[in-house]
Structure formats: structure tokens, C-alpha cells
Amino acid sequence: MGQYFSDTSKNEDCGELESSFTTYFKMTNTESKIITQEIIDSIELHLTKGNIQGANSVIRDALKNIDNIPINIAVTGEFGAGKSSLINALMGVGPEDEGAAEVGVVPTTMRRTPYKHPKIQTLTLWDLPGIGTVNFPPKDYLEKVKFQEYDFFIIVSATRFTKLELDLAKAIRFMKKNYYLVRTKVDRDLDNEKKCNPRTFDREKTLHQIRSMYVNTFSQNNMDAPQIFLVSNMYLSDYDFPVLMDTLIKDLPAQKRHNFMLSLPNITEAAIDRKNKSMQQTVWSEAFKAGLLATVPVVGILRDDVEKLKEKLNHYRVLFGVDDESLEVMAKDSQVPVEQLKKLIKSPYLLETEGETTLGELFLKYLEKFASATGGPLATGLYFRKTFYLQFLFLDTVTEDAKVLLRQI
Template sequence: MGQVFSDTSKKDDNEDSMYRSFTEYFKKIKVENKIISPETIQSIELNLKKGNMQETNTVIMTALKNIDSVPINIAVTGESGAGKSSFINALRGVKDDEKDAAEVGVTETTMKITPYKHPRIKNLDIWDLPGVGTLKFPPKDYLKEVEFQKYDFFIIVSATRFTKHEIDLAKIITLMKKNYYFVRTKVDSDLDNEKKCKARTFDQEKVLQQIRSSYLDTFRNNKIDEPLIFLISNHNLRDYDFPALMDTLIKDLPVQKRHNFMLSLSNITEAAIDRKYSSSKQFIWLEAFKEGALATIPVLNTIQGSDMEKLEATLYHYQVLFGVDDESLKVIAKNSQVPIEKLKEKLKSHSLLENKEEETLRKMLLKYLEKFASATGGPLATGLYFGKTFYFHHLFLDIVTEDAKVLLRETYSKD
């Protein structure tokens, strides 16, 4: 009887630790960065508190399945010459001259709906829509023709001014209970021209404000509430309003779609990389809680051959998501005119599993476990263990994230 009581107490302590760890972890994450809804978090917490691991598993499995499978559809429309194709390529993290890029520099206007898949995120599609002014029916019929209900939001692109057609389209989109965003491209060209004409009095911030104000005047004159206007350059995404546009889209998307959209972001700033890191970390924790806590210390587990294959696949998965895999490095090397071997010398993840001796991996994991516990006060601090997979995921994610930042600094140091 005493043994049964002891086992029961241990089980209760373990479940209580899981509840406290889950609650503390998700409490720290900002609302706009969470990848599961408050209702789902509350349901998981409630089931963990009750010790109902089967129901906890079901709730988390459903949430993860939704994240993996729910489609994200972005509609981009605008007149010919507005830089719409280059903008679509920018959203996909694809150069204009790469394979499967949206074709740029085409004089004729797009007359059909064309979907473009994101190269890394399988459920993210960006749709190139015909400009509303090119078709022979009003905006309301235009939305029916393009099946407006399937899009999460509309981005209306212009390089000069927004026409009455596009403003009327925005009004109808609002009536249809959808979000839209106005994007003004090619502001770098405007600034260059202004600088050439008025070299002595040129003021970049003043010119940008003048562009923004001219649009706001147009909206006021057409009796439309002042929308957010994002001034961008398709070829200099770090500059101007492109990062702010991405932040806005993430905030406005349904919570279950945030994870994959965040993973789709190009590594144009450290903030974008950190967002991908935070989102991936949440996913790892959810996977760990789904599987439940293991009672053994992970570093004492044997690393089998099949484990090594899984570890290699896991590391490669993060390398692809963060753009530090071989294919991504080839593109970066070509664009920066730096040999790929030189780039790899600066990165840790490419040599991480070269030495496959179990003892080496065990030491590496032990060192990371100590760092993880002291930095987070996480599972180890409460005696809670999720098994070696959980910690290797964290280790790989940390290393690949740092590699992405090294590449970012390397790339932009040459500008």
C-alpha cells in the first residue's frame, strides 16, 4: 500500500509541476505573439490542474493540427506597374530572378487570379489579383469574382496614387468584414529623385511625410476613414514601413495562423528572427506537454542510431525555417559574392552533428541543460523532465537562431 501511495504522490507532484510550468511559460508571452488562443490555454491549464493528461493531450493535438493545416490566403491587388509582383516575391522571401518568382517587368496587366505558394510554408498562399480598374464591373462584383471570402486580408498596392476604383474597393472590403492595407511601393525611387532635384534642402523624413499626407488627403476627400498606409521599397525591406506592415499583419491574423505566418518572415531584422524564435519555442513546448513529462533525466538516456537520424532531421528543419540551410546559403553566397565555405565557417549549426559520438552529444546536451535551467528556471528547476528530444529541439533552435543573426549581420555589413 505504501508503494502505491508513493507512486500516486509522485504522479500528483509531476502533474502539478507540469501545470505550474505551463502557466508560468505562457504567462510571459505577449498576447500578440501567442500562437494559441486564450481559450485553448485556459482549457490546457484546467486539464493539467485536474491531472487529466488524456484530455490535455487531445486539446494540444487539436491546436497543433489547426496550426499546421489551417490555410493562410493573402490577396494582393493593384494596377500594372505598381510593383505588385516584386511585393509578392518580397512576402515569399524570393528574389525576382529566382525560379518560381512572380514575373516582374511585364507591361500587360494581370487579367487572371494567380496563386503563389510560399517556398517554406506549405499552407501559405499569396494571390495576385487583377487590378479592380482593369475589369469591366464595379468593386462589389469584383470581390465576388475573386472569391473574396477565402482571403484573410487584402493588400492594395500602388506606386503613384490610389485611384477611385481602389478606394471604392476598400469601402466594399470593409462592408464585407475583411481587413485591407494600403501599401505604397517604390518610395526609394521617390527619395532618390527628390534628392537629385533638391540636394541642398533634401530631408528624407519630410518627403516621406509629404507622401503619406497626400494619401491621407485623398482618403478624406473620398470620405473614407484614414487607414494605415505603409511606405515601402520592395528591394530594401529593412527600410521604411515593411517591418511595421509585418507586425500589423501578425497582430490582425487569427491566432492559429500566426505561427506559420511568423515563420514565413524574411530575416531582414533581428526582431523578425526573434519573432520566429519565440513562435518556434512555443511550438516545442506544446509538443512537449502533448507527450507528457518523462520521469528520467534526459542526459542519461542512450542515443540510438534512430535518434541520430531524428536529430539530423530536426536540425535541418530549423535550418530551413531560419534560412541557414545549404540551398539558402547558396543564394546568399551568390548575392553577397562570398564563397559558401566562408559563410559556413561563421555558422555553428553546420558542424554541430559532424562528430556523432554519443559521448560528445551527451556532454553537449548536459552543458545546455545547465544553461537552460539557470536561464529559465524552467522544467529542471521544478524537477520536471520532458526527455532528450525537448532539450535538443531547444538547443538546435538556439544555435540556428544565432546563425541566422550572424548571416544577417554578414549580409548587411556589406551594404
């Protein structure tokens, strides 16, 4: 117990660390990286010079920044367009859930209203009053809603774009902020068109006409059209909602991508995989930071490690929506017993039989799979602490659980 694999020299360890670190982040798509290239270059430079402490410090600060940096999203548009429903969709909550944006038949937004994401506390969605209301005349709108605080604006529309909204779009662009036009309720438009013209109905043609209407409106007002996303707040996996999410992630600064990705609802398997890849980056970074000794015990897991692993597993279950509370909500919505859902997944039972033997077996089983899949860290002599390999196992398990539930519900 307490024995270690590695007996390489400090310089050899640094070389292996630099090589593994560089290789891992080169394999990560640029638009998905949660650490900026500047920070990656700084870490590599420290490792090249054998400055383990310096590399450790840069990684620690980068992870702290990712955890703490705020994300503020402004949602505005005409009354009845579905602003509140879109906010709830982005937060993954229903209209009657605690903390949900109020969905009503009368105007409910007379001031800017913040909604904290239930799982990602650094993410705030702001429901803004429609431009041109009594308290928010066009000339004062951006100043009154504190435009400088937001990372980007989502302008929601369900009919034609008005002159006021065109002016708002122009002002946002002038202030050098990103904005996106989201056309909601397209499912209703398609249903209406199909009822009116059952013989000639063409789904793609109708969607193209809706999009073209907005593009033409911008063109007629001598403005470049923004990216336009056709969505249904009722059926998120259909239409452009997944594309909207991909676009927002890509356009956010690297250090804000991670928490935003984790905030997104599990509407497709691709969205779940994206969360997994983002979480992998944080685990890898933590492992490099904590495992710069390039060693791992052959056997033995400390009691403190067991408790930390429990916390990690529960945290991952919450983020991927497979925790007990999420299962209760899912069971209620789908009208199936929660016990039936629990039988479909594995993560609640990973640590059910506690003790060193069980965790050791998990570790050895996953270590072989991990080495086979990566062909890198173990082959080059870089070893993380045992607890990090188990975190990768937890991540893979909750990811698969989320996919299983998505297919069933």
C-alpha cells in the same frame, strides 16, 4: 542508462506541469501567442483535474491545426505599383527564382494567380488583377476574385489612390475584411526629391508628405484611412516593411501566426528573434505533450532519436535560411564563396560527429544553460525528454547563425 530523475507522484507531476505550462504562456506576449487563450485555459483545466490524457489530446489537436490551417493573402492594386515585387519580397525569393511572381513591363495579371510560399506550404499569396480591368469590372470585382477566401487584402499603390481603388477599399471594409495600404517605391521618391531639391531635402518631411497625401484622399472621400505602410521592395529593412510584418502578425488569428512568422524573410535581427520565439512555443508544446511523464533519461539517446534530431536540425536550418541551398543562393547574390559563409556558422556541424557521447555532451552542456536561463522547469521538478533540450539548442544555434549571416551580407 534509461534512469530517470523524477519519482514524484502523479498528482504532484500534474501540479508541476500546470504551474510550468501556465507560467510559460503567461510570459508570452498575447500578440505573439500561437495557441489561443481558450485552448490554453482548456489545457490548464485538464491538468488541474489530473487528466493527463485530456491535456495531451488538446495540445496535439492545437499543434495539428497550426500545421494544417491555410493562410491566404490577397495582393491587388494598380499596374506598375510593384505587386509582384512585393509578393516576391514576402516569399523571400528573387524575380528569377523558381516559383516567383513574374515582374514585367506589361500587365501580367489577367486572372487571380496563386503563389505558394517555398518553405511554408500552407501560405498562399494571391496576385489579383487590378480593379477595373476588362475582365474585372468594379461591380463584379470582389465576387470574381473570391474575396471570402482571403485572410486580408494588401492594396499596393505607387502613385495617387484612384477612385476605383477607393471603391475597392470601401467594399473590402463593408465585407468586414482587413486591408492594408502599401505605398511602394518610396526609395525612388526620396532619390528624386533629393536630386530636385538637394539643399532643402528632408527625408522625414518627404515621407510625411507621401503619407499625408493618402490620408487626405480618404478624408476627402469621407472614409477613414487604413494603416498606410511606406516600403521599398528593394530595401526591405528600411522604411515600414518591418512594421507591416508586425501588424499582419498581430492581426492574424493566433493559430495562423506561427506559419506566417516563419514565412517572413530575415530582414532584421528582430524578425529572426520573432521566428525563434514562435518556434520555441511549438517545441515547448510538443515537449509538454510528449513529456507529460515529467521524466528524462540521465544518459543515453536512442538511434531513432538521433535520426529525428537530424531531421529537426535540418528543418530549423531551412526555416531560418541557413541550410545548404539557402547558403548557395546567398553566396551567389553576395558574390562570395559558399565555403566562406559556412565558416561563419555553427549549425551544419552540430551533429557532424555522431554518437551517444557527443549528443550526451551537448545535452549536459545545454541543460545547465537552459536551467540557468529559465529558472523554472528544472527548479520545479519538471523534466522534458532529452531530445527537446537539444531542440532548444538547435533553435538557438540556427537563430545565431541567421543573425551572423545577416550582419555579413
